[in-house]
Amino acid sequence: xxxxxxxxxxxxxxxxxxxxxxxxxxxxxxxxxxxxxxxxxxxxxxxxxxxxxxxxxxxxxxxxxxxxxxxxxxxxxxxxxxxxxxxxxxxxxxxxxxxxxxxxxxxxxxxxxxxxxxxxxxxxxxxxxxxxxxxxxxxxxxxxxxxxxxxxxxxxxxxxxxxxxxxxxxxxxxxxxxxxxxxxxxxxxxxxxxxxxxxxxxxxxxxxxxxxxxxxxxxxxxxxxxxxxxxxxxxxxxxxxxxxxxxxxxxxxxxxxxxxxxxxxxxxxxxxxxxxxxxxxxxxxxxxxxxxxxxxxxxxxxxxxxxxxx
Amino acid sequence: xxxxxxxxxxxxxxxxxxxxxxxxxxxxxxxxxxxxxxxxxxxxxxxxxxxxxxxxxxxxxxxxxxxxxxxxxxxxxxxxxxxxxxxxxxxxxxxxxxxxxxxxxxxxxxxxxxxxxxxxxxxxxxxxxxxxxxxxxxxxxxxxxxxxxxxxxxxxxxxxxxxxxxxxxxxxxxxxxxxxxxxxxxxxxxxxxxxxxxxxxxxxxxxxxxxxxxxxxxxxxxxxxxxxxxxxxxxxxxxxxxxxxxxxxxxxxxxxxxxxxxxxxxxxxxxxxxxxxxxxxxxxxxxxxxxxxxxxxxxxxxxxxxxxxx
DNA sequence: TAAAAATACTCCATAGGTATTTTAT
DNA sequence: ATAAAATACCTATGGAGTATTTTTA
Numbered sequence: 001x002x003x004x005x006x007x008x009x010x011x012x013x014x015x016x017x018x019x020x021x022x023x024x025x026x027x028x029x030x031x032x033x034x035x036x037x038x039x040x041x042x043x044x045x046x047x048x049x050x051x052x053x054x055x056x057x058x059x060x061x062x063x064x065x066x067x068x069x070x071x072x073x074x075x076x077x078x079x080x081x082x083x084x085x086x087x088x089x090x091x092x093x094x095x096x097x098x099x100x101x102x103x104x105x106x107x108x109x110x111x112x113x114x115x116x117x118x119x120x121x122x123x124x125x126x127x128x129x130x131x132x133x134x135x136x137x138x139x140x141x142x143x144x145x146x147x148x149x150x151x152x153x154x155x156x157x158x159x160x161x162x163x164x165x166x167x168x169x170x171x172x173x174x175x176x177x178x179x180x181x182x183x184x185x186x187x188x189x190x191x192x193x194x195x196x197x198x199x200x201x202x203x204x205x206x207x208x209x210x211x212x213x214x215x216x217x218x219x220x221x222x223x224x225x226x227x228x229x230x231x232x233x234x235x236x237x238x239x240x241x242x243x244x245x246x247x248x249x250x251x252x253x254x255x256x257x258x259x260x261x262x263x264x265x266x267x268x269x270x271x272x273x274x275x276x277x278x279x280x281x282x283x284x285x286x287x288x289x290x291x292x293x294x295x296x297x298x299x300x301x302x303x304x305x306x307x308x309x310x
Numbered sequence: 311x312x313x314x315x316x317x318x319x320x321x322x323x324x325x326x327x328x329x330x331x332x333x334x335x336x337x338x339x340x341x342x343x344x345x346x347x348x349x350x351x352x353x354x355x356x357x358x359x360x361x362x363x364x365x366x367x368x369x370x371x372x373x374x375x376x377x378x379x380x381x382x383x384x385x386x387x388x389x390x391x392x393x394x395x396x397x398x399x400x401x402x403x404x405x406x407x408x409x410x411x412x413x414x415x416x417x418x419x420x421x422x423x424x425x426x427x428x429x430x431x432x433x434x435x436x437x438x439x440x441x442x443x444x445x446x447x448x449x450x451x452x453x454x455x456x457x458x459x460x461x462x463x464x465x466x467x468x469x470x471x472x473x474x475x476x477x478x479x480x481x482x483x484x485x486x487x488x489x490x491x492x493x494x495x496x497x498x499x500x501x502x503x504x505x506x507x508x509x510x511x512x513x514x515x516x517x518x519x520x521x522x523x524x525x526x527x528x529x530x531x532x533x534x535x536x537x538x539x540x541x542x543x544x545x546x547x548x549x550x551x552x553x554x555x556x557x558x559x560x561x562x563x564x565x566x567x568x569x570x571x572x573x574x575x576x577x578x579x580x581x582x583x584x585x586x587x588x589x590x591x592x593x594x595x596x597x598x599x600x601x602x603x604x605x606x607x608x609x610x611x612x613x614x615x616x617x618x619x620x
Numbered sequence: 621t622a623a624a625a626a627t628a629c630t631c632c633a634t635a636g637g638t639a640t641t642t643t644a645t
Numbered sequence: 646a647t648a649a650a651a652t653a654c655c656t657a658t659g660g661a662g663t664a665t666t667t668t669t670a
Contacts, residue, residue, distance in 0.1 A: 009393055011321050012635090026650060039636045041650060051397045053404035057597050060643050060649050067599035071403035072396060079396075082389055083319055086382060087361045093381035094363035287367045289377035322660090336625060349661045351625060370624045370668050627666065634658090641652065 011083055013047040014076045016040055017055060021073055024063060096293030098127035103294075104135040104143060104152040106209075107235045109278055112255035113153060113172050121294055128290050136208045136234065141166075144283055150291045151282040155209050158281060170279040171298050174253040176216065178267040179239075181246040191267040193223050200230025200248035202239050212276050216251045219274045240264055321393055323357040324386045326350055327365060331383055334373055406603030408437035413604075414445040414453060414462040416519075417545045419588055422565035423463060423482050431604055438600050446518045446544065451476075454593055460601045461592040465519050468591060480589040481608050484563040486526065488577040489549075491556040501577040503533045510540025510558035512549050522586050526561045529584045550574055 019029040020040070030040040048055055053068035065073065092098045105114050118130065135143065140152035141159065144166060158168050180196055188195070197220070206213040220227045230248040233239045236259070239250050244263040253276045257266040280298055282291055329339040330350070340347040358365055363378035375383065402408045415424050428440065445453065450462035451469065454476060468478050490506055498505070507530070516523040530537045540558040543549045546569070549560050554573040563586045567576040590608055592601055 008325075009321060009396065011319060015318075027648090035635090036637060037650075038638085038652080041652090043635080045651090051400040053397075053400040055400075058650065059645090060651090061645055063650085064597065066404065066597060067406065067409055068400040068404040071409065072400055075392070075396060075399065079389065079392055082385070082392075086319065086385060086389075087363075089385065090361040090363040090365075090378040090382055094376065094378040096377065099377055099381065287374065287376060317659095337623095345660095346662060347625075348627080348663085351627090353660080355626090368625065369670080370626090371670050373625085621670100623668100623670095625666105625668080627664105629662100629664080631660100631662075633660080635656100636658090637654100637656075639652105639654085641650105643648100643650085645647085645649105 007046065007050060009047075009050050011080065013043055013050075014080055016043045017047060017069075017072070018076055018080060020044060020056065020063075021065060021069060026063070092127070094289050096128070096289035096291075097125055099288065099290040100129050100131070101151070101288070101290045101294060102131040102133075102149045104133050104140045104149045104154075106137055106140075106154055106278065107134055107237070108155070108253050108256070108276065109153040110134065111236060111258055112174065112253065113278060117171075117297060120297060125290065125293060138208065140281070144281060147283065147286070150286060150288055151280055151294065153278055154281055155212055156277055156279055157211060165283060165285075166281050167284050167295070168279050168281045169295060169298050170277060172279075173275045173277045174255055176219065176251040176269065176274045176276060177254050177257060178269055179243045179250045179252050179256070180265050180267065181243055181249070182263045182265050183246055184249070185265045191265075193220060193225055193269065196249050197223075197225045197227060199228075201227035202231050202233060202242050202248045202250040203229060204234065204239075205232045208234055215274045215276060219251060219269070317356065317360060319357075319360050321390065323353055323360075324390055326353045327357060327379075327382070328386055328390060330354060330366065330373075331375060331379060336373070402437070404599050406438070406599035406601075407435055409598065409600040410439050410441070411461070411598070411600045411604055412441040412443075412459045414443050414450045414459045414464075416447055416450075416464055416588065417444055417547070418465070418563050418566070418586065419463040420444065421546060421568055422484065422563065423588060427481075427607060430607060435600065435603060448518065450591070454591060457593065457596070460596060460598055461590055461604065463588055464591055465522055466587055466589055467521060475593060475595075476591050477594050477605070478589050478591045479605060479608050480587060482588045483585045484565055484588075486529065486561040486579065486584045486586060487564050487567060488579055489553045489560045489562050489566075490575050490577065491553055491559070492573045492575055493556055494559070495575045495577075501575075503530060503535055503579065506559050507533075507535040507537060509538075511537035512541050512543060512552050512558045512560040513539060514544065514549075515542045518544055525584045525586060529561060529579065 016029070016033065019033050020026060023029040023032060026040055026044075027037050030037040033040065044055065051068065051072070054066050055069035055072065056063045057066050089098075121128070133149070135152070137152075137154035140149065140154045141162060143149045144152060145162065153171065156168065158166055178191060178193065178196075180191060180199075184196060184199060185191060201216075201220075203216060204213050217227070231242050233242060236252065236256055239252065240256065240259055240261050242248065243250050244261050246263070251269075251274070280295060282295060326339070326343065329343050330336060333339040333342060336350055336354075337347050340350040343350065354365065361378065361382070364376050365379035365382065366373045367376050431438070443459070445462070447462075447464035450459065450464045451472060453459045454462060455472065463481065466478065468476055488501060488503070488506075490501060494506060494509060495501060511526075511530070513526060514523050527537070541552050543552060546562065546566050549562065550566065550569055550571050552558065553560050554571050556573070561579075561584070590605060592605060
């Protein structure tokens with residue numbers, strides 16, 4: 001702890017070395033560095049002591065690079081360039097311009113909010129790697145609890161016990177519309193629930209999406225109807241497919257009507273006001289800038305009816 | 311030149327960042343760095359100012375990496391490792407343990423000094439890339455003058471006008487021996503010059519190796535003989551080949567007798583004391599550590615008669 | 621309220637400046 | 646004789662220490 005204390009290498013010394021190596025002259029290098037020659041000489045001497053090798057062959061008239069200096073020059077150049085690149089990298093990462101986002105979504109979102117949201121996000125965050133997976137709301141909540149995903153598009157509600165852990169932002173609320181097999185539509189322009197209450201109702205399983213399940217049944221009860229429960233299915237593709245096959249009717253979010261399928265007709269339900277809500281959920285303790293930027297999209301609506309079309 | 315002076319990034323700050331990121335605790339990181347916590351906090355703040363981004367999410371209970379910190383961490387690790395490797399690289403380069411050597415040699419050297427010299431050199435300088443080329447002495451001198459090679463094994467003399475530019479170190483002095491076609495040896499155990507002075511003498515061209523040329527003719531003149539000049543040839547292979555073909559006799563360096571060739575017999579010349587010298591020449595202003603290490607070999611002889619065999 | 625980071629200040633080590641000497645051409 | 650680097654010495658910035666305050670879990 002006394003004298004031959006070996007000091008640490010610093011970038012300042014490497015910058016000085018580079019300047020001298022490029023100018024091949026201590027005086028000119030010092031001028032370029034906005035300093036005087038003596039401290040530059042001392043700094044190079046200190047650097048040589050740290051490295052354990054002479055960097056320059058000096059003879060008061062001119063200097064030249066030693067073998068060590070020659071070998072170090074490209075390394076030092078690389079090092080300084082990399083160091084110089086750090087601020088930009090930091091700023092890009094901080095702004096969410098680069099990084100990683102792990103995102104889950106319910107199948108309904110795939111027909112409405114997901115495509116335009118991703119398109120909009122990619123406009124300003126081209127270097128973000130997005131990891132997408134489809135999952136039901138309950139699976140997403142579990143994944144959020146375990147920090148396996150950054151965020152999820154899901155159907156509320158958020159269970160009481162997770163309210164403290166998660167942020168939730170409503171993204172979209174869609175009316176439910178009626179999907180009927182063409183064979184059952186009887187060529188009508190309008191169709192009300194009671195007109196087809198005798199057909200089986202194709203539903204989401206209650207345990208997967210209780211809110212949606214209850215909302216759908218609520219429509220019928222409000223109209224004084226008790227539908228016959230038919231097939232259950234999880235994915236929109238499957239439900240519409242079953243309707244198309246004449247297996248029954250379904251109440252689906254409006255945006256699903258973008259999925260034109262032969263044999264299926266869609267009807268608005270002017271009397272019923274049931275809607276399905278989709279929102280984005282993420283952990284409060286997830287400070288990812290990419291996530292913040294993504295969630296921020298939904299504070300300021302950016303989606304016009306047109307842009308949600310495929 | 312007043313206040314918002316933006317300071318430069320330093321490795322010290324990156325070392326601090328790494329320590330805090332690994333300990334996830336300013337106090338423990340400070341202890342690991344053998345310093346106290348407040349200056350560490352300040353240094354990290356300064357680093358964040360330079361980078362233009364927060365590195366840690368602080369809340370007095372615990373800290374976590376921000377997006378920028380997460381993105382920078384691997385970069386900073388790499389940078390510090392590379393910086394740490396510089397001293398060793400410098401020392402290896404300074405000692406000539408790594409680097410590059412461009413070396414020329416006359417064909418005679420290929421039968422004597424070159425193979426054991428390279429073998430010995432490679433024992434301690436495994437990472438040196440050696441660039442070898444065969445060339446006559448005069449071509450080597452030109453190449454040295456133009457700094458096209460680092461060093462050359464050549465036959466002296468060094469021209470007067472290059473004495474100031476080049477260093478020369480004698481490496482080897484070999485007696486000349488007589489090479490005679492088997493058909494002309496008449497089964498003798500000994501053979502003197504006069505016994506075959508009537509056969510044509512195969513010689514190096516004088517302009518290529520004047521010293522060797524003159525030494526060979528000197529042997530004959532000393533014995534009162536005037537040989538008939540036959541074919542001229544530059545390479546040892548060719549000269550011995552011509553002897554083997556019965557085209558004449560030749561005086562060759564002793565080590566060439568390692569090149570056993572059917573139809574050629576070698577005889578010592580006890581009466582003649584002519585020798586050929588080979589030495590290493592290099593520019594005085596070439597400060598390559600690899601070159602210095604190579605030339606240094608020949609200050610302390612390392613070659614035993616045995617090791618020069620093939 | 622207690623643990624941890626931030627702030628306020630103080631001090632000294634060292635980066636950088638000025639003056640001069642040394643050295644090789 | 647001169648150009649250029651090294652050396653000697655001085656100054657002052659800022660890196661690190663001590664004491665204290667702020668913050669939030």
